Amino acid sequence: MDSRLSFLCCCRRGNDDDDANVPDLEERRRLQLAAAEDREKSNAGRGLADPEGVKRRMQQREKAQAAIANQPVSDTGLKTVTIFPNDPDRIKSIKPSPLALYEVSNPVTREDTQRMYTAKQPFRIFQDIFEIQRRYCDATISNKTLLDSLHDVDVVISDSLYACSVILPEMINKPYILLSFTGTIVGIHTFMGAYAPTSYIPNVALPINTATMTFSQRLLNVIAGNAYANIVLFMSSKIINELRQKHNVSKHLSLFELRRKFSLFLSANDYCIEYPRPVPPYIKLVGPISVKDPVPLPPNFEEIMQNSPNGLILLSFGSELQLDEENLPEMIQGLGQLPYRVIWKTHQSVGNLPDNVKVVKWMPQSDILGHKNTVALITHCGANSMYEAAYHGIPVVGMPAMLEQKGNAVRIATAGFGLRVDFYSFKAKDIVNAVTEVTKNKKYKEAAIKISTILKSRRRQGKDAIVDWTEYVKATDGAHHLKVHGETLYFYELYNLDVLLFVVVCLYVSYRVVLGCMGMLCGSTPKPKSD
Known part of the structure:
Protein backbone atom coordinates (compact mmCIF):
# COMPACT_ATOMS: atom_id res chain seq x y z
CA MET A 1 0.00 0.00 0.00
CA ASP A 2 1.11 3.53 -0.70
CA SER A 3 2.67 4.79 2.55
CA ARG A 4 0.67 8.01 2.14
CA LEU A 5 -2.48 6.10 3.05
CA SER A 6 -1.22 5.25 6.53
CA PHE A 7 1.35 7.85 7.55
CA LEU A 8 1.45 9.35 11.03
CA CYS A 9 4.43 10.94 12.75
CA CYS A 10 4.79 12.16 16.33
CA CYS A 11 7.35 14.70 17.52
CA ARG A 12 8.75 15.29 20.98
CA ARG A 13 11.59 17.42 22.22
CA GLY A 14 14.63 15.19 22.36
CA ASN A 15 16.22 14.48 25.75
CA ASP A 16 17.88 11.63 27.57
CA ASP A 17 14.66 10.35 29.09
CA ASP A 18 12.61 10.16 25.88
CA ASP A 19 13.64 6.65 24.90
CA ALA A 20 12.08 5.26 28.04
CA ASN A 21 8.65 6.33 26.85
CA VAL A 22 8.77 4.49 23.51
CA PRO A 23 8.66 0.69 23.35
CA ASP A 24 12.21 -0.47 22.73
CA LEU A 25 13.24 -2.86 19.99
CA GLU A 26 12.94 -5.96 22.16
CA GLU A 27 9.45 -4.98 23.29
CA ARG A 28 8.37 -4.39 19.70
CA ARG A 29 9.79 -7.76 18.69
CA ARG A 30 7.88 -9.44 21.50
CA LEU A 31 4.64 -7.79 20.47
CA GLN A 32 5.20 -8.63 16.82
CA LEU A 33 6.00 -12.27 17.59
CA ALA A 34 2.83 -12.54 19.66
CA ALA A 35 0.81 -11.03 16.83
CA ALA A 36 2.45 -13.34 14.31
CA GLU A 37 1.63 -16.37 16.47
CA ASP A 38 -1.99 -15.22 16.68
CA ARG A 39 -2.14 -14.90 12.91
CA GLU A 40 -0.52 -18.32 12.50
CA LYS A 41 -3.15 -19.92 14.74
CA SER A 42 -5.89 -18.10 12.85
CA ASN A 43 -4.48 -19.19 9.51
CA ALA A 44 -4.11 -22.77 10.72
CA GLY A 45 -7.85 -22.87 11.31
CA ARG A 46 -8.30 -22.00 7.64
CA GLY A 47 -5.67 -24.48 6.45
CA LEU A 48 -3.11 -21.74 5.71
CA ALA A 49 -0.43 -22.41 8.29
CA ASP A 50 3.07 -21.45 7.16
CA PRO A 51 5.45 -21.39 10.12
CA GLU A 52 8.53 -21.00 7.94
CA GLY A 53 6.96 -18.06 6.14
CA VAL A 54 6.11 -16.42 9.46
CA LYS A 55 9.68 -16.92 10.64
CA ARG A 56 11.14 -15.42 7.46
CA ARG A 57 8.84 -12.41 7.67
CA MET A 58 9.75 -11.83 11.32
CA GLN A 59 13.46 -11.97 10.49
CA GLN A 60 12.92 -9.40 7.74
CA ARG A 61 11.01 -7.13 10.13
CA GLU A 62 13.64 -7.42 12.85
CA LYS A 63 16.41 -6.61 10.40
CA ALA A 64 14.58 -3.55 9.07
CA GLN A 65 13.73 -2.30 12.56
CA ALA A 66 17.23 -2.84 13.89
CA ALA A 67 18.66 -0.72 11.08
CA ILE A 68 16.12 2.03 11.70
CA ALA A 69 16.33 2.01 15.49
CA ASN A 70 20.08 2.66 15.34
CA GLN A 71 19.66 5.92 13.44
CA PRO A 72 20.66 9.10 15.35
CA VAL A 73 18.20 11.73 16.49
CA SER A 74 17.70 14.67 14.10
CA ASP A 75 19.96 17.65 14.81
CA THR A 76 16.91 19.93 14.96
CA GLY A 77 16.32 18.90 18.55
CA LEU A 78 13.01 17.24 17.65
CA LYS A 79 12.75 13.51 18.05
CA THR A 80 10.31 11.74 15.75
CA VAL A 81 8.50 8.44 15.96
CA THR A 82 6.75 7.22 12.81
CA ILE A 83 3.56 5.20 13.20
CA PHE A 84 3.58 2.69 10.39
CA PRO A 85 2.03 -0.68 9.44
CA ASN A 86 4.31 -3.62 10.19
CA ASP A 87 5.30 -4.44 6.61
CA PRO A 88 9.04 -4.98 5.97
CA ASP A 89 8.74 -4.21 2.26
CA ARG A 90 7.32 -0.78 3.12
CA ILE A 91 9.54 -0.15 6.14
CA LYS A 92 12.75 -0.45 4.15
CA SER A 93 11.51 2.10 1.61
CA ILE A 94 10.95 4.97 4.07
CA LYS A 95 13.44 7.37 5.59
CA PRO A 96 15.18 6.10 8.76
CA SER A 97 13.21 6.96 11.87
CA PRO A 98 12.30 5.10 15.06
CA LEU A 99 9.05 3.27 14.42
CA ALA A 100 5.92 2.50 16.38
CA LEU A 101 4.45 -0.40 14.43
CA TYR A 102 0.98 -1.89 14.36
CA GLU A 103 -0.46 -5.04 12.80
CA VAL A 104 -3.14 -5.09 10.10
CA SER A 105 -5.06 -8.33 9.62
CA ASN A 106 -5.69 -7.73 5.92
CA PRO A 107 -2.79 -5.63 4.54
CA VAL A 108 -2.96 -4.14 1.07
CA THR A 109 -0.77 -5.60 -1.67
CA ARG A 110 0.89 -3.88 -4.62
CA GLU A 111 -1.68 -5.57 -6.86
CA ASP A 112 -4.48 -3.96 -4.86
CA THR A 113 -2.82 -0.57 -5.22
CA GLN A 114 -2.30 -0.98 -8.97
CA ARG A 115 -5.94 -1.95 -9.41
CA MET A 116 -7.01 1.07 -7.36
CA TYR A 117 -4.79 3.54 -9.19
CA THR A 118 -5.90 2.43 -12.63
CA ALA A 119 -9.65 2.28 -11.89
CA LYS A 120 -11.47 4.62 -14.24
CA GLN A 121 -14.41 5.33 -11.91
CA PRO A 122 -13.30 8.21 -9.64
CA PHE A 123 -15.69 7.49 -6.78
CA ARG A 124 -14.75 3.80 -6.78
CA ILE A 125 -11.17 4.89 -6.14
CA PHE A 126 -12.24 6.92 -3.12
CA GLN A 127 -14.40 4.07 -1.82
CA ASP A 128 -11.45 1.68 -1.98
CA ILE A 129 -9.01 4.16 -0.44
CA PHE A 130 -11.36 5.07 2.41
CA GLU A 131 -12.08 1.41 3.17
CA ILE A 132 -8.33 0.74 3.36
CA GLN A 133 -7.93 3.74 5.64
CA ARG A 134 -10.74 2.51 7.87
CA ARG A 135 -8.98 -0.84 8.37
CA TYR A 136 -5.57 0.69 8.99
CA CYS A 137 -6.88 3.40 11.29
CA ASP A 138 -8.93 0.88 13.25
CA ALA A 139 -5.79 -1.24 13.70
CA THR A 140 -3.85 1.83 14.86
CA ILE A 141 -6.25 3.15 17.47
CA SER A 142 -7.12 -0.36 18.71
CA ASN A 143 -3.47 -0.84 19.71
CA LYS A 144 -3.46 0.29 23.35
CA THR A 145 0.26 -0.27 23.75
CA LEU A 146 0.95 2.06 20.87
CA LEU A 147 -1.44 4.72 22.18
CA ASP A 148 0.05 4.55 25.67
CA SER A 149 3.50 5.20 24.19
CA LEU A 150 2.32 8.45 22.58
CA HIS A 151 0.99 10.34 25.60
CA ASP A 152 4.19 12.36 26.05
CA VAL A 153 4.52 13.54 22.45
CA ASP A 154 4.27 17.25 21.72
CA VAL A 155 2.85 17.32 18.19
CA VAL A 156 1.30 14.78 15.81
CA ILE A 157 2.05 15.21 12.09
CA SER A 158 0.04 13.30 9.52
CA ASP A 159 -0.76 13.10 5.83
CA SER A 160 -3.97 15.02 5.19
CA LEU A 161 -5.13 12.17 2.94
CA TYR A 162 -5.35 9.80 5.93
CA ALA A 163 -8.65 9.64 7.86
CA CYS A 164 -6.85 8.77 11.10
CA SER A 165 -5.29 12.24 11.00
CA VAL A 166 -8.36 13.71 12.68
CA ILE A 167 -9.02 10.81 15.07
CA LEU A 168 -5.75 9.66 16.66
CA PRO A 169 -4.65 13.14 17.87
CA GLU A 170 -8.07 13.55 19.49
CA MET A 171 -7.67 10.24 21.33
CA ILE A 172 -4.34 11.31 22.86
CA ASN A 173 -5.37 14.98 23.16
CA LYS A 174 -2.43 16.45 21.22
CA PRO A 175 -2.19 19.29 18.68
CA TYR A 176 -1.63 18.10 15.16
CA ILE A 177 -0.36 19.31 11.81
CA LEU A 178 -1.68 18.06 8.48
CA LEU A 179 0.79 17.66 5.63
CA SER A 180 -0.52 17.66 2.08
CA PHE A 181 1.68 15.98 -0.53
CA THR A 182 -0.81 16.39 -3.37
CA GLY A 183 -0.27 18.96 -6.08
CA THR A 184 -3.05 21.23 -4.81
CA ILE A 185 -4.51 22.70 -1.63
CA VAL A 186 -7.23 20.25 -0.66
CA GLY A 187 -8.16 18.84 2.74
CA ILE A 188 -9.89 15.56 1.92
CA HIS A 189 -11.01 14.94 5.52
CA THR A 190 -11.18 18.57 6.66
CA PHE A 191 -12.06 21.56 4.47
CA MET A 192 -12.04 19.73 1.10
CA GLY A 193 -12.24 22.40 -1.64
CA ALA A 194 -13.38 25.32 0.51
CA TYR A 195 -10.43 27.44 -0.64
CA ALA A 196 -10.61 26.65 -4.36
CA PRO A 197 -12.85 29.32 -5.94
CA THR A 198 -14.81 27.67 -8.73
CA SER A 199 -14.61 30.81 -10.89
CA TYR A 200 -10.94 30.27 -11.73
CA ILE A 201 -9.71 26.97 -10.22
CA PRO A 202 -10.87 23.90 -12.21
CA ASN A 203 -11.93 20.83 -10.25
CA VAL A 204 -9.62 17.83 -10.70
CA ALA A 205 -12.58 15.59 -11.59
CA LEU A 206 -13.53 17.66 -14.63
CA PRO A 207 -12.03 17.78 -18.15
CA ILE A 208 -11.13 21.45 -17.88
CA ASN A 209 -7.57 22.14 -18.95
CA THR A 210 -7.27 25.86 -18.30
CA ALA A 211 -7.65 28.32 -15.45
CA THR A 212 -9.27 30.85 -17.83
CA MET A 213 -12.71 29.25 -18.12
CA THR A 214 -15.61 30.12 -20.36
CA PHE A 215 -19.12 30.59 -18.97
CA SER A 216 -20.10 26.99 -19.74
CA GLN A 217 -16.91 25.70 -18.11
CA ARG A 218 -17.53 27.78 -15.00
CA LEU A 219 -21.11 26.53 -14.88
CA LEU A 220 -19.88 22.93 -15.09
CA ASN A 221 -17.19 23.66 -12.52
CA VAL A 222 -19.71 25.07 -10.03
CA ILE A 223 -22.32 22.33 -10.38
CA ALA A 224 -20.22 19.21 -10.94
CA GLY A 225 -17.33 20.43 -8.79
CA ASN A 226 -19.51 21.02 -5.74
CA ALA A 227 -21.31 17.72 -6.27
CA TYR A 228 -17.95 15.93 -6.42
CA ALA A 229 -16.69 17.64 -3.24
CA ASN A 230 -19.86 16.81 -1.31
CA ILE A 231 -19.83 13.15 -2.38
CA VAL A 232 -16.20 12.76 -1.26
CA LEU A 233 -16.93 14.49 2.05
CA PHE A 234 -19.94 12.21 2.55
CA MET A 235 -17.78 9.09 2.08
CA SER A 236 -15.14 10.56 4.38
CA SER A 237 -17.74 11.41 7.03
CA LYS A 238 -19.07 7.87 6.95
CA ILE A 239 -15.79 6.19 7.93
CA ILE A 240 -14.80 8.91 10.44
CA ASN A 241 -18.16 8.65 12.22
CA GLU A 242 -17.95 4.86 12.19
CA LEU A 243 -14.54 4.97 13.87
CA ARG A 244 -15.70 7.66 16.32
CA GLN A 245 -18.64 5.54 17.40
CA LYS A 246 -16.62 2.34 17.71
CA HIS A 247 -13.84 3.93 19.79
CA ASN A 248 -15.92 6.58 21.57
CA VAL A 249 -13.92 9.53 20.24
CA SER A 250 -15.18 13.02 21.21
CA LYS A 251 -18.85 12.37 20.61
CA HIS A 252 -19.64 15.73 22.21
CA LEU A 253 -18.16 17.46 19.17
CA SER A 254 -19.90 17.86 15.85
CA LEU A 255 -18.11 16.41 12.85
CA PHE A 256 -17.44 19.95 11.60
CA GLU A 257 -15.79 20.87 14.92
CA LEU A 258 -13.69 17.71 14.91
CA ARG A 259 -12.52 18.31 11.35
CA ARG A 260 -11.33 21.84 12.20
CA LYS A 261 -9.28 21.03 15.30
CA PHE A 262 -5.98 20.74 13.43
CA SER A 263 -3.37 23.39 14.18
CA LEU A 264 -1.83 23.93 10.75
CA PHE A 265 -2.27 22.64 7.22
CA LEU A 266 1.09 22.55 5.44
CA SER A 267 0.94 22.13 1.68
CA ALA A 268 4.07 20.97 -0.15
CA ASN A 269 3.39 23.30 -3.06
CA ASP A 270 4.49 26.59 -4.54
CA TYR A 271 2.40 29.18 -6.35
CA CYS A 272 4.71 28.99 -9.35
CA ILE A 273 2.72 25.82 -10.26
CA GLU A 274 -0.30 25.81 -7.95
CA TYR A 275 -3.11 28.24 -8.70
CA PRO A 276 -2.75 31.33 -6.48
CA ARG A 277 -5.78 31.90 -4.25
CA PRO A 278 -6.60 33.49 -0.86
CA VAL A 279 -6.20 31.08 2.06
CA PRO A 280 -6.63 31.47 5.85
CA PRO A 281 -3.54 31.98 8.04
CA TYR A 282 -3.41 28.36 9.22
CA ILE A 283 -2.74 27.09 5.66
CA LYS A 284 0.91 27.46 4.69
CA LEU A 285 2.59 26.62 1.40
CA VAL A 286 5.99 25.32 2.51
CA GLY A 287 7.22 24.35 -0.94
CA PRO A 288 8.14 20.89 -2.27
CA ILE A 289 9.98 18.64 0.15
CA SER A 290 11.57 16.11 -2.22
CA VAL A 291 13.62 18.56 -4.29
CA LYS A 292 17.36 18.91 -3.75
CA ASP A 293 20.49 19.86 -5.60
CA PRO A 294 21.99 16.95 -7.55
CA VAL A 295 24.90 14.87 -6.31
CA PRO A 296 27.25 12.74 -8.46
CA LEU A 297 25.51 9.72 -9.94
CA PRO A 298 26.49 6.10 -9.24
CA PRO A 299 29.00 4.89 -11.89
CA ASN A 300 26.48 2.74 -13.79
CA PHE A 301 24.09 5.68 -14.24
CA GLU A 302 26.87 8.16 -15.00
CA GLU A 303 28.06 5.85 -17.78
CA ILE A 304 24.60 5.91 -19.34
CA MET A 305 24.49 9.71 -19.12
CA GLN A 306 27.90 10.09 -20.75
CA ASN A 307 26.83 7.77 -23.57
CA SER A 308 23.81 9.94 -24.37
CA PRO A 309 25.19 12.50 -26.86
CA ASN A 310 21.73 13.68 -27.95
CA GLY A 311 20.37 13.76 -24.42
CA LEU A 312 18.47 11.45 -22.08
CA ILE A 313 14.76 10.89 -21.42
CA LEU A 314 13.70 9.70 -17.98
CA LEU A 315 10.56 7.53 -17.80
CA SER A 316 8.91 6.65 -14.48
CA PHE A 317 5.35 6.07 -13.32
CA GLY A 318 6.24 6.05 -9.63
CA SER A 319 6.58 3.13 -7.25
CA GLU A 320 3.08 1.68 -7.70
CA LEU A 321 1.60 2.51 -11.11
CA GLN A 322 2.25 0.26 -14.10
CA LEU A 323 1.25 0.30 -17.74
CA ASP A 324 -1.43 -2.09 -18.93
CA GLU A 325 0.11 -5.08 -20.71
CA GLU A 326 -1.55 -4.16 -24.01
CA ASN A 327 0.08 -0.71 -23.90
CA LEU A 328 3.63 -1.96 -23.34
CA PRO A 329 4.35 -2.64 -27.06
CA GLU A 330 3.22 0.88 -27.97
CA MET A 331 5.50 2.41 -25.33
CA ILE A 332 8.45 0.27 -26.40
CA GLN A 333 7.92 1.14 -30.07
CA GLY A 334 7.58 4.84 -29.30
CA LEU A 335 10.73 4.95 -27.17
CA GLY A 336 12.67 3.09 -29.85
CA GLN A 337 11.88 5.83 -32.37
CA LEU A 338 13.36 8.59 -30.21
CA PRO A 339 16.85 9.96 -30.93
CA TYR A 340 17.60 9.93 -27.19
CA ARG A 341 18.77 7.40 -24.64
CA VAL A 342 16.01 6.39 -22.23
CA ILE A 343 16.15 5.22 -18.61
CA TRP A 344 12.87 3.49 -17.76
CA LYS A 345 12.15 2.72 -14.13
CA THR A 346 9.61 -0.08 -13.76
CA HIS A 347 8.97 -3.33 -11.90
CA GLN A 348 7.23 -4.79 -14.93
CA SER A 349 8.82 -7.46 -17.07
CA VAL A 350 9.65 -5.68 -20.34
CA GLY A 351 11.05 -7.58 -23.31
CA ASN A 352 12.27 -6.74 -26.84
CA LEU A 353 13.81 -3.49 -25.73
CA PRO A 354 15.38 -1.22 -28.36
CA ASP A 355 19.08 -0.43 -27.98
CA ASN A 356 18.46 3.09 -26.67
CA VAL A 357 16.33 1.97 -23.70
CA LYS A 358 17.64 0.82 -20.31
CA VAL A 359 15.16 -0.64 -17.79
CA VAL A 360 15.95 -0.32 -14.07
CA LYS A 361 14.02 -1.08 -10.88
CA TRP A 362 15.57 1.81 -8.97
CA MET A 363 17.21 5.09 -9.89
CA PRO A 364 18.22 8.35 -8.20
CA GLN A 365 15.50 10.28 -9.99
CA SER A 366 16.21 13.77 -8.67
CA ASP A 367 19.93 13.47 -9.37
CA ILE A 368 19.32 12.24 -12.93
CA LEU A 369 16.90 15.13 -13.52
CA GLY A 370 19.63 17.47 -12.31
CA HIS A 371 22.16 16.11 -14.80
CA LYS A 372 23.03 18.37 -17.73
CA ASN A 373 22.27 15.65 -20.30
CA THR A 374 18.66 15.07 -19.21
CA VAL A 375 16.23 16.69 -21.66
CA ALA A 376 12.74 15.53 -20.56
CA LEU A 377 10.73 13.48 -18.06
CA ILE A 378 7.84 11.17 -18.93
CA THR A 379 5.83 10.81 -15.73
CA HIS A 380 2.49 9.89 -14.16
CA CYS A 381 2.43 13.45 -12.74
CA GLY A 382 2.86 12.58 -9.09
CA ALA A 383 3.50 15.74 -7.07
CA ASN A 384 7.10 14.78 -6.22
CA SER A 385 8.00 14.05 -9.84
CA MET A 386 6.29 17.25 -10.99
CA TYR A 387 8.24 19.44 -8.58
CA GLU A 388 11.56 17.61 -9.06
CA ALA A 389 11.34 18.18 -12.81
CA ALA A 390 10.38 21.83 -12.25
CA TYR A 391 13.19 22.35 -9.74
CA HIS A 392 15.78 21.13 -12.24
CA GLY A 393 14.21 22.95 -15.20
CA ILE A 394 13.17 19.81 -17.11
CA PRO A 395 10.15 19.79 -19.49
CA VAL A 396 7.52 17.13 -18.81
CA VAL A 397 5.36 14.72 -20.77
CA GLY A 398 2.54 13.90 -18.37
CA MET A 399 0.65 10.59 -18.49
CA PRO A 400 -1.68 10.76 -15.47
CA ALA A 401 -3.84 7.80 -14.45
CA MET A 402 -5.86 9.00 -11.44
CA LEU A 403 -7.60 12.20 -10.34
CA GLU A 404 -4.80 13.86 -8.39
CA GLN A 405 -2.35 13.17 -11.23
CA LYS A 406 -4.76 14.56 -13.82
CA GLY A 407 -5.05 17.75 -11.80
CA ASN A 408 -1.26 17.99 -11.69
CA ALA A 409 -1.09 17.49 -15.46
CA VAL A 410 -3.40 20.48 -15.92
CA ARG A 411 -1.16 22.56 -13.66
CA ILE A 412 1.92 21.51 -15.65
CA ALA A 413 0.25 22.55 -18.90
CA THR A 414 -1.01 25.83 -17.39
CA ALA A 415 2.49 26.63 -16.08
CA GLY A 416 3.79 25.96 -19.59
CA PHE A 417 6.52 23.39 -18.98
CA GLY A 418 4.79 20.27 -20.26
CA LEU A 419 1.91 18.61 -22.04
CA ARG A 420 -0.30 15.57 -21.57
CA VAL A 421 -0.64 12.14 -23.25
CA ASP A 422 -3.52 9.78 -22.44
CA PHE A 423 -2.29 7.02 -20.12
CA TYR A 424 -4.87 4.45 -21.24
CA SER A 425 -5.16 4.88 -25.00
CA PHE A 426 -1.87 6.24 -26.34
CA LYS A 427 -0.05 5.07 -29.46
CA ALA A 428 3.66 5.01 -30.25
CA LYS A 429 3.32 8.15 -32.37
CA ASP A 430 1.80 10.02 -29.40
CA ILE A 431 4.94 9.36 -27.36
CA VAL A 432 7.20 10.43 -30.22
CA ASN A 433 5.19 13.58 -30.98
CA ALA A 434 4.97 14.63 -27.31
CA VAL A 435 8.68 14.14 -26.59
CA THR A 436 9.61 15.90 -29.82
CA GLU A 437 7.36 18.85 -28.93
CA VAL A 438 8.73 19.43 -25.41
CA THR A 439 12.37 18.96 -26.47
CA LYS A 440 12.34 20.94 -29.72
CA ASN A 441 9.93 23.75 -28.83
CA LYS A 442 11.94 26.17 -26.71
CA LYS A 443 8.91 27.54 -24.86
CA TYR A 444 8.72 24.45 -22.63
CA LYS A 445 12.36 24.65 -21.57
CA GLU A 446 12.11 28.40 -21.00
CA ALA A 447 9.04 27.96 -18.79
CA ALA A 448 10.77 25.15 -16.87
CA ILE A 449 13.85 27.33 -16.27
CA LYS A 450 11.68 30.19 -15.04
CA ILE A 451 9.88 27.95 -12.55
CA SER A 452 13.20 26.44 -11.48
CA THR A 453 14.51 29.91 -10.66
CA ILE A 454 11.44 30.61 -8.51
CA LEU A 455 11.72 27.33 -6.59
CA LYS A 456 15.44 27.78 -5.98
CA SER A 457 14.81 31.32 -4.70
CA ARG A 458 12.83 30.12 -1.67
CA ARG A 459 14.56 31.31 1.50
CA ARG A 460 13.59 28.14 3.36
CA GLN A 461 13.22 24.76 1.70
CA GLY A 462 10.18 22.59 2.39
CA LYS A 463 11.71 20.28 5.00
CA ASP A 464 13.15 23.20 6.97
CA ALA A 465 9.82 25.04 6.87
CA ILE A 466 8.01 21.99 8.26
CA VAL A 467 10.43 21.88 11.20
CA ASP A 468 9.94 25.63 11.76
CA TRP A 469 6.16 25.33 11.87
CA THR A 470 6.29 22.26 14.09
CA GLU A 471 8.34 24.26 16.58
CA TYR A 472 5.82 27.08 16.26
CA VAL A 473 2.85 24.84 17.04
CA LYS A 474 4.66 23.46 20.09
CA ALA A 475 5.65 26.94 21.34
CA THR A 476 2.14 28.42 20.87
CA ASP A 477 0.23 25.49 22.37
CA GLY A 478 -1.44 24.52 19.12
CA ALA A 479 -1.38 27.82 17.19
CA HIS A 480 -5.15 28.08 17.51
CA HIS A 481 -4.94 31.87 17.37
CA LEU A 482 -4.62 31.45 13.60
CA LYS A 483 -8.15 30.07 13.27
CA VAL A 484 -10.64 32.21 11.36
CA HIS A 485 -13.89 32.91 13.22
CA GLY A 486 -15.67 33.50 9.92
Missing part, protein backbone atom coordinates in the same frame (compact mmCIF):
# COMPACT_ATOMS: atom_id res chain seq x y z
CA GLU A 487 -15.57 29.76 9.23
CA THR A 488 -18.07 29.18 12.04
CA LEU A 489 -20.61 31.64 10.65
CA TYR A 490 -23.63 30.70 8.60
CA PHE A 491 -23.47 31.52 4.90
CA TYR A 492 -25.83 34.49 5.25
CA GLU A 493 -23.77 35.86 8.17
CA LEU A 494 -20.43 35.44 6.41
CA TYR A 495 -21.57 37.43 3.39
CA ASN A 496 -23.79 39.84 5.38
CA LEU A 497 -26.87 38.79 3.45
CA ASP A 498 -29.05 39.50 6.48
CA VAL A 499 -27.54 43.00 6.73
CA LEU A 500 -28.08 43.52 3.00
CA LEU A 501 -31.70 42.41 3.36
CA PHE A 502 -32.19 44.80 6.28
CA VAL A 503 -30.76 47.71 4.27
CA VAL A 504 -32.96 46.86 1.28
CA VAL A 505 -36.06 46.70 3.50
CA CYS A 506 -35.15 50.02 5.14
CA LEU A 507 -34.63 51.67 1.76
CA TYR A 508 -37.92 50.28 0.52
CA VAL A 509 -39.78 51.47 3.63
CA SER A 510 -38.13 54.88 3.33
CA TYR A 511 -39.12 55.02 -0.32
CA ARG A 512 -42.75 54.19 0.53
CA VAL A 513 -42.80 56.78 3.36
CA VAL A 514 -41.46 59.48 1.04
CA LEU A 515 -44.03 58.58 -1.59
CA GLY A 516 -46.77 58.69 1.04
CA CYS A 517 -45.67 62.06 2.33
CA MET A 518 -45.49 63.49 -1.17
CA GLY A 519 -48.96 62.15 -1.87
CA MET A 520 -50.35 63.77 1.28
CA LEU A 521 -48.73 67.11 0.47
CA CYS A 522 -50.01 67.10 -3.06
CA GLY A 523 -53.48 66.00 -1.92
CA SER A 524 -53.78 68.91 0.61
CA THR A 525 -53.50 71.68 -2.02
CA PRO A 526 -56.46 74.19 -1.53
CA LYS A 527 -59.20 73.96 -4.15
CA PRO A 528 -60.14 77.21 -5.97
CA LYS A 529 -63.44 78.90 -4.86
CA SER A 530 -66.43 78.61 -7.22
CA ASP A 531 -68.86 81.53 -7.95
